[in-house]
Amino acid sequence: MNHSERLSVMTANNNMENYEETYRSFDWKEVEKEFSWYKTGKVNAAYEAIDRHAESDRRDKIALYYSDPERQEQYTFAEMKEKSDRFGNVLRRLGVKKGDRFFVFLPRTPELYFSVLGAIKIGAIVGPLFEAFMEAAVHDRMENSEAVAVITTPALLERIPVKELPALKHIILVGAKSDLNEGHYDFDLEMERASSKLDIEWVDREDGMLLHYTSGSTGKPKGVLHVHNAMLHHYQTGKWVLDLQEDDIYWCTADPGWVTGTSYGIFAPWLNGATIVIRGGRFSPDDWYQTLERYGVTVWYSAPTAFRMLMGAGEELANQYDLSKLRHVLSVGEPLNPEVVRWGLKVYGLRIHDTWWMTETGGILISNYPSMEIKPGSMGRPFPGIEAAIVDDEGNELPPYRMGNLAIRTPWPSMMRSIWKNKPTYEEYFRIHEWYVSGDTAYRDEDGYFWFQGRLDDVINTSGERVGPFEVESKLVEHPAIAEAGVIGKPDPVRGEIVKAFVSLREGYKPSEELKEEIRRFVKEGLAAHAAPREIEFKEKLPKTRSGKIMRRVLKAWELDLPTGDLSTMEG
Numbered sequence: 262m263n264h265s266e267r268l269s270v271m272t273a274n275n276n277m278e279n280y281e282e283t284y285r286s287f288d289w290k291e292v293e294k295e296f297s298w299y300k301t302g303k304v305n306a307a308y309e310a311i312d313r314h315a316e317s318d319r320r321d322k323i324a325l326y327y328s329d330p331e332r333q334e335q336y337t338f339a340e341m342k343e344k345s346d347r348f349g350n351v352l353r354r355l356g357v358k359k360g361d362r363f364f365v366f367l368p369r370t371p372e373l374y375f376s377v378l379g380a381i382k383i384g385a386i387v388g389p390l391f392e393a394f395m396e397a398a399v400h401d402r403m404e405n406s407e408a409v410a411v412i413t414t415p416a417l418l419e420r421i422p423v424k425e426l427p428a429l430k431h432i433i434l435v436g437a438k439s440d441l442n443e444g445h446y447d448f449d450l451e452m453e454r455a456s457s458k459l460d461i462e463w464v465d466r467e468d469g470m471l472l473h474y475t476s477g478s479t480g481k482p483k484g485v486l487h488v489h490n491a492m493l494h495h496y497q498t499g500k501w502v503l504d505l506q507e508d509d510i511y512w513c514t515a516d517p518g519w520v521t522g523t524s525y526g527i528f529a530p531w532l533n534g535a536t537i538v539i540r541g542g543r544f545s546p547d548d549w550y551q552t553l554e555r556y557g558v559t560v561w562y563s564a565p566t567a568f569r570m571l572m573g574a575g576e577e578l579a580n581q582y583d584l585s586k587l588r589h590v591l592s593v594g595e596p597l598n599p600e601v602v603r604w605g606l607k608v609y610g611l612r613i614h615d616t617w618w619m620t621e622t623g624g625i626l627i628s629n630y631p632s633m634e635i636k637p638g639s640m641g642r643p644f645p646g647i648e649a650a651i652v653d654d655e656g657n658e659l660p661p662y663r664m665g666n667l668a669i670r671t672p673w674p675s676m677m678r679s680i681w682k683n684k685p686t687y688e689e690y691f692r693i694h695e696w697y698v699s700g701d702t703a704y705r706d707e708d709g710y711f712w713f714q715g716r717l718d719d720v721i722n723t724s725g726e727r728v729g730p731f732e733v734e735s736k737l738v739e740h741p742a743i744a745e746a747g748v749i750g751k752p753d754p755v756r757g758e759i760v761k762a763f764v765s766l767r768e769g770y771k772p773s774e775e776l777k778e779e780i781r782r783f784v785k786e787g788l789a790a791h792a793a794p795r796e797i798e799f800k801e802k803l804p805k806t807r808s809g810k811i812m813r814r815v816l817k818a819w820e821l822d823l824p825t826g827d828l829s830t831m832e833g
């Protein structure tokens with residue numbers, strides 16, 4: 262890495278003028294005063310994100326732009342309030358109560374946003390599911406959390422194993438065409454019937470609001486619980502990192518099935534009263550540039566894989582679109598290569614600002630700010646109010662350039678408050694007194710910039726999406742041909758990593774290209790497309806410990822042609 266390369270400040274209007282000074286003087290207490298609950302003592306994050314604006318001069322301001330080949334829609338803050346109020350009443354009439362888990366399994370359409378906000382308004386805990394999830398992924402999340410209700414479409418409903426989810430009572434269908442079964446409700450009809458005024462549920466700051474499932478290296482996905490208090494963090498990072506201003510048109514490309522799509526696709530922009538653009542469907546360079554042009558997007562939050570794909574699509578394509586409104590570009594989810602940052606500067610005339618955080622942290626903790634010099638390849642510096650450090654396993658802080666655990670001093674407003682029904686896993690993160698241990702390794706330079714090095718566990722980061730090897734391995738061994746499977750992340754120039762599976766076959770099965778294709782399809786259709794192994798390698802035998810655990814470390818070493826290290830625990 263080149264530690265001396267710097268990109269100087271180029272953005273004129275910025276909410277935070279001087280990083281060092283702000284970092285020194287900042288106090289989270291100041292942020293509380295921004296919200297009405299400071300005076301009333303009554304809290305609800307959805308109220309602060311929508312209703313507060315609907316009751317102000319912003320009532321007729323556009324909150325949301327949406328388009329797909331069939332629909333072209335826009336909603337003001339007043340309309341967003343009405344829609345989410347109605348939906349809150351729909352859920353309440355079904356008997357959904359404060360603290361109940363309600364799942365949202367929808368494509369990225371306005372209904373997704375109405376239902377997330379409406380559910381939060383009645384105090385329910387929302388579990389958003391990425392629309393590409395297949396049955397096994399949906400099952401694990403809804404079962405673990407004992408979801409009582411879900412909103413989905415007839416097509417996606419086929420992936421919800423209703424019979425295996427005893428707690429699930431109500432299914433709301435968007436676009437229901439045929440007669441409804443018992444326990445099924447038609448979204449349009451219920452919305453029409455419901456009152457447009459909701460008696461909002463005022464909750465405690467520490468009450469649950471969102472449950473985001475995320476992968477670890479072992480076991481099933483973990484349900485990370487976030488509370489209403491996270492709004493403080495979302496609001497302030499929206500101001501200082503996204504640099505949102507009154508006239509901004511903001512586009513976060515992440516789906517709300519992932520934490521970026523809720524913290525920065527819903528709350529940060531709307532708490533700041535900004536206009537957002539939502540765009541579903543698959544990535545395509547033309548479509549993305551068209552979206553930026555059509556809406557005159559000014560602030561754009563995306564991910565390295567997308568930037569690398571746009572880079573691959575070439576400068577000429579970018580030049581065919583009018584991107585002149587764009588003023589601030591940000592990235593999250595995986596390491597942002599310096600080449601991409603330089604390319605962004607050349608082609609968009611803008612610096613791409615890297616940000617670092619995790620599902621568990623609820624919001625941005627380290628980042629590059631518009632008013633700060635950028636060192637390409639570095640994630641930036643801690644957000645004001647956040648103390649980040651590189652520590653050893655005992656919690657001793659390490660000097661500059663020494664690699665160690667990237668850790669954050671506890672607490673901060675958007676920190677996860679629990680892992681659903683899994684206290685031991687939650688406590689693992691806080692094993693070093695007063696620190697949250699991220700599981701990432703990094704070092705800090707002498708100017709206080711953090712440089713990402715890698716992950717300590719086996720979690721795979723493919724196109725910015727976290728994939729747990731255990732989930733994929735469990736699916737693979739359900740295939741009749743597979744005896745054993747080990748899954749690793751293999752470095753990839755565009756996607757960061759790809760999922761690679763090593764499998765051994767059962768008696769009577771022979772390796773073939775067709776079998777690889779069939780196995781890939783099996784995972785894609787059973788778990789999720791992004792979790793399906795892009796590469797499969799057949800092995801007679803997989804490296805295992807004496808207790809029978811597949812040694813992913815050895816698989817990775819085979820893959821990268823590295824020494825395999827200590828094999829003393831390997832079976833003979």
Ligand code: WTA
Pocket residue numbers: 475519520521592593594595596597615616617618619620621640699700701713715716722725726727
């Ligand atoms: C990785 C996404 C390098 C990291 C918000 C982290 C990054 C995991 C960066 C969290 C970055 C996130 N540079 N790596 N700027 N941002 N990561 O939970 O390994 O989906 O632990 O949250 O992504 O992924 P998650």
